């Protein structure tokens with residue numbers, strides 16, 4: 167054996183740790199069969215899942231979604247009819263005075279910031295997008311008040327375009343409970359979901375998960391005994407388990 171051969175033999179082989187992101191080893195809870203089963207059960211459990219914000223077009227949905235931050239959809243739906251009667255288009259909203267807007271959206275909370283956002287959104291959409299709510303994520307996130315989550319809602323619900331997955335507080339919570347992500351940051355959660363969920367399910371998936379989070383998988387005491395996902399869920403805080 168040459169000296170070179172001996173050195174090669176002694177060289178330590180690279181060690182792959184559990185946290186190695188390059189590791190090809192599949193995680194049991196992300197197995198395609200399990201994800202497909204979970205999606206199937208979710209769709210059957212929430213067959214009528216859709217956006218609860220009442221709207222007639224992309225502009226109204228954008229405004230309603232901005233107003234829904236830290237507020238219930240029900241409350242937003244009480245406010246928007248008067249708001250859209252007074253300011254029906256982006257151009258009209260851009261011309262509205264802030265005190266007028268604040269009065270109309272006061273009960274949704276954070277009303278000063280929200281008024282500025284919807285007035286600014288009207289202005290940008292009128293001046294930069296010809297009065298039409300843009301159809302790409304890159305353009306939509308330049309509109310005041312429209313961060314990634316809002317943009318994904320508008321693109322998915324108003325235009326049927328799946329550019330991302332809506333990650334609201336329910337999707338955030340349930341994705342962790344179901345072992346679909348280990349992250350807390352919505353952007354990282356969205357990235358994980360986009361990797362494991364087929365694109366043609368992105369839009370419906372978040373509506374279904376939101377409804378499931380409201381009806382069954384509630385924050386404090388999830389109703390596991392009546393949950394159709396129970397056999398495929400390993401959440402540590404389950405209130406009942408069959409396995």
Ligand code: SF4
Pocket residue numbers: 343344382383384388389390393394395396399400401403404405
């Ligand atoms: S089994 Fe329990 S924790 Fe798991 S998804 Fe259903 S309600 Fe949530």
